[in-house]
Amino acid sequence: MILRQFLRASPVAASYLFGCGGRAAGAVVDPVDDIGAYLRMAEETGMRIRYVIDTHLHADHVSAGRELAEAAGASYVLFAEANAAFPFHGVRDGDVLELGNVTIHVLHTPGHTPEHISLPVTDRTRTDEPWFVLTGHTLMVGDLGRTELAANAEDGARVLFRSVQRLKALPDYLEALPGAYSGSVCGRSLSGKPSSTIGFEKRHNKAFRIEDEEAFVRAMAADLPPPPAQAAEIRAVNSGFKEAAE
Template sequence: MILRQFLHSDPVAASYLFGCGGKASAAVVDPVGDVRSYLDAAAATGMRILYVVDTHVHADHVSSGRALAEASGAQYVLFEGTGAGFPFRGVKDGTVLELGNVTAKVMHTPGHTPEHVSLLVTDRTRAPEPWFILTGHTLMVGDLGRTELASSAEDGARALFATARRLKGLPDHVEVFPGAYSGSVCGRSLSGKATSTIGFEKRFNKAFRIEDEEAFVAAMVADIPPPPPEAARIRAVNMGTAS
């Protein structure tokens, strides 16, 4: 297993390159900015990028996903129901992306946006069980993602409640690698630490701990911060419906 985390400050976001060094197979998740950093990292580790995945249609920045897929010859991956205005590989809940001895199983995790997915990653040379999950802007360290950028705040919150219950069913040892950390406009009480575990977040993440759906919805729709600048336009650009 090879894993690289890229922490960005403008916008505040986290990207990932991971895969199987032995089989020279990699994926990049939620790329931001210049694609050269991902191409260089893949070359330095001797891996070929097979998949570029955006966990969701971003509203705070223009994604580098399509540009990186074109530059690397990789498949560009989104949830099958995204409805983007360009060709992409559509995946659904349960789809497995093969990367040599590493697998990434797609989980549909709506709430932050309806099309949001997470990737549950297993290194079969270590164990048959998942090792970590890339959660995008769903479960982050200290909080969950805001719910009103692509739906009504309440509809998003109810979807996110179901997603959170599903994520809580993962083993406590599974590591959490989110798509954002403190300073991101896509969450509220985020930690500056950009990794955690399911078990730690179940105990100490105030939103993730809420077990009653109505209490959860009330918490998620209260004190909603201002949207990212030009959020609707940026989503449209990332959907391929605006330039």
């Protein structure tokens, strides 16, 4: 298994290159900004990028996913029911993407946005159990993703509550690798530490700990920070319904 984390400060975002070194097969998740960084790292680690995956249609930054997929000759992946104006490789809950000895499992975890997916990843040279889960903006270190960017806050929170139960059912030891960290406008109490475990977040993440649905909805709808600037326009760009500003 090869895994590299890319941390961006403006916009605040975390993205990932990982895959099977033995089979030279890799994937990139939630790329942003200069695609050259991912192409260079893939070359340095001896991997061909086969999949470029966006966990969701972002509202806080313009994705580099389609550009990177075209440059790398890779498939651009979104949840199958994502509302997008361009062709993409659609995946559904329970699907598996193969990267040699590495497998990517698809969990549909809506709430932050309707099309959001999380990705438990397994290295079969070590075990058939997942090693880490890429959680995008559903579960971040210290908080959960805001729920009003693609729905109203209460409806989004009810959907997110069900997604949270699925993430809580994952093994406690599993590393949680989010798509954002402190400074992102997509959460409220985010840590500057850009990784955690499911078990640690179950014990110390206030929003993730809430077991009652009504209490959860109230908490997620309260004290919302200002939304990302031009959030609707950015989602429209990422979904292909609007051209990016020059």
